[in-house]
Amino acid sequence: MASQEVKLLSLWVSPFGHRVEWALKLKGVEYEYIEEDIFNKSPLLLELNPVHKKVPVLIHNRKVILESLLILEYLDEKWKEFPLLPQDPYEKATARFWANFGEAKLLRPGWAALRSQGDEKERALKLWIEDLEKIEGELKGKKFFGGETIGYLDLAMGWISYMLPVWEEVGCLTILDPKKFPSITAWTEKFLSHPVIKENLPPRDKMIVYFEKRIKEPVSAQ
Structure with missing residues (x-):
């Protein structure tokens, strides 16, 4: 191509x-x-x-x-090389469900929780962690979401591996406790060690500067 x-x-x-x-x-x-x-x-x-x-x-x-x-x-x-979605209709539908769950319940709400204050922040983070626990359960006993190789859902959830730790640092939070989330922790290590992923990540120091600036902006500017 x-x-x-x-x-x-x-x-x-x-x-x-x-x-x-x-x-x-x-x-x-x-x-x-x-x-x-x-x-x-x-x-x-x-x-x-x-x-x-x-x-x-x-x-x-x-x-x-x-x-x-x-x-x-x-x-x-x-492009049929390196298939991402499962071939089985049920497994394909399940992968799509969890990808949409990640968008609706984790990625966007996580950023909103990070930027909130006081009691609102505590409530938002509590709900967010509860939803993250559902992902922990989905990963339990698996190397990757789809089994032995990186697939569609791993790419959809990939931001958790490298962006969430930056959010934790910027927000002075601890969310991904390895004892509470052992499956996500193990998946993160495997995901980030894949050559394609490892060689195509945004610089951490640049991300920290970016999100430190964004977190101070009015919500209307987001």
Whole structure:
């Protein structure tokens, strides 16, 4: 696949963009990366994604695909190398369920909890940890979410492995206690040790500076 046939608009720190990049690299797809500034969105981004005006945006042969989880499925249909989703319909539906759970109950609420204050913060973190326990249960006894190799759900949940520790540091919190979350802890080590993942992570020090700045912004600026 020639590089000019596949383009990806993303942001260096976007967990949504990184899951797409990981999938492209796991499948050996050449692509052109276009960095976006979410605070000064390019005319190209606004043209390609006029509804949400967000990254990532995948362009394949001039066709535009939006939303990272849908992009993962698109890539899995188009490039059969290194399959991501299970073939079994039940297992596929289950993977999709937990991916959506991660979006709705963990990623976005986690950022909101980090930015809240006082009693609201305590309540939000309590609910968040309870939902994280459900992921712990889903991983119990497994190497990766789908079994022995990295798959769709690992990429969807991958932000937990590298971004959550940064949030903990920025927010002076301890969430992923290895004793409370042994399965997630073990999965994190395996996930981050995979060459494709390890070589395609945003710099930790740069992330800390970024999130320290973002956490101080008014909610309306998010």
